[in-house]
Amino acid sequence: MKKHLILLLVSLLCLPALVTAEEKQDPLAAWKPKFDPSGAEFTYILSNISHPVIEGVGAGYRIRDKVWEKTNGRLYVDYRPLAQLGGEKDVISKLKLGAVQGMLSSSVAAANVADRLGIVNLPYVVDTFDKLDMFRNDPELWTPFAEAALQSGIVVADITDYGLYGWATTTPVRSIADAKGVNFRIAEAPVNTDSYKAWGLKFTVMPWPDVPQALQTGVITGLDHTAIVCNITKKFTIAKYFTELNYAQGLFVHLINKRWLDKLPEDLRTTFLQVVAEESAVSRDATRKQHDDQVAAAKEAGVEFIQLPEAEIDELKKLAEPVLKEWGEKIGPDYLAKVREKLGS
Numbered sequence: 001m002k003k004h005l006i007l008l009l010v011s012l013l014c015l016p017a018l019v020t021a022e023e024k025q026d027p028l029a030a031w032k033p034k035f036d037p038s039g040a041e042f043t044y045i046l047s048n049i050s051h052p053v054i055e056g057v058g059a060g061y062r063i064r065d066k067v068w069e070k071t072n073g074r075l076y077v078d079y080r081p082l083a084q085l086g087g088e089k090d091v092i093s094k095l096k097l098g099a100v101q102g103m104l105s106s107s108v109a110a111a112n113v114a115d116r117l118g119i120v121n122l123p124y125v126v127d128t129f130d131k132l133d134m135f136r137n138d139p140e141l142w143t144p145f146a147e148a149a150l151q152s153g154i155v156v157a158d159i160t161d162y163g164l165y166g167w168a169t170t171t172p173v174r175s176i177a178d179a180k181g182v183n184f185r186i187a188e189a190p191v192n193t194d195s196y197k198a199w200g201l202k203f204t205v206m207p208w209p210d211v212p213q214a215l216q217t218g219v220i221t222g223l224d225h226t227a228i229v230c231n232i233t234k235k236f237t238i239a240k241y242f243t244e245l246n247y248a249q250g251l252f253v254h255l256i257n258k259r260w261l262d263k264l265p266e267d268l269r270t271t272f273l274q275v276v277a278e279e280s281a282v283s284r285d286a287t288r289k290q291h292d293d294q295v296a297a298a299k300e301a302g303v304e305f306i307q308l309p310e311a312e313i314d315e316l317k318k319l320a321e322p323v324l325k326e327w328g329e330k331i332g333p334d335y336l337a338k339v340r341e342k343l344g345s
Helices: 002-025 055-070 088-097 115-121 129-137 139-146 190-199 208-217 227-232 258-263 266-300 310-331 333-343
Strands: 042-047 075-080 102-106 154-169 183-186 202-205 222-226 241-243 249-257 304-306
Touching: 042 055, 042 088, 055 075, 055 102, 055 154, 055 249, 055 266, 075 266, 088 102, 088 249, 115 139, 115 190, 115 249, 115 310, 115 333, 129 139, 129 154, 129 249, 129 266, 129 333, 139 154, 139 333, 154 227, 154 258, 154 266, 183 190, 183 208, 190 202, 190 310, 222 227, 227 266, 249 258, 266 304, 310 333
Parallel strands: 042 075, 042 102, 183 202, 183 222, 241 304
Antiparallel strands: 102 249, 154 222, 154 241, 154 249
């Protein structure tokens, strides 16, 4: 009897540890659907590499739930964030083949699908929240972007946001001269590579999962990313300075396999695309607040936010002009000129 009692006490003591371990093993437990998707007539597998606590990523779950409600359970959006289906380059290949039906692709990776999608990452073009809304809501600007990947069998349905790009660094960067002493991690994207070459800065192209160790060991000393992502993913625990360049918006471009979309019954297709548009717009509004909240939280934790002098920003813009000209040839010089004129860029 005593033996059984001891075993029971040990089990009870271990239970909190077991629960904690289980929660750690499933970081998406809080986002599980509150419905049984097994009876769905159609399934839409949607991939993303980031964490849904970021508003632009969490939009995928809101789309899932609203689509389920609006289609009376006929269409299930099987959302897979946190790179469950692999890195972005791998998922883009699966998307083209139809093995994955949808992807919230980072805008830097989306430029690998079609050159025109790179316009949103060109320096100082779509560089504010207001300009992003203008770009999305003007059919003359949005339609050429949305149709850019059709030749690859991909539809651009919409965009969500994850903030304003800048430099998170381990030493303060108050000038371009300071930046030349930093080794920046940049995404695996041709637009970023061209921009950093034009700025004359040292950079390392690196997949996002490799960043934490590289930052901790000093392989890189700076990140080209947004304050939202840097604070939420704890990069500010090492890189305690953030230079607010605001040269581009961090976006997730909602890519859909066209063959799958075309096979959906018309009523489901209409409802699905309407929900994607509505929830994407809600997400973009929420990102504005999230940006302010995360910057405030980072400042309170001791992160120093730095603004480059206006003359330094002007120099970055000047150095980037050849990049804009080169990419203008790829995405269409008239289109780029129209976007810049309408947005005042």
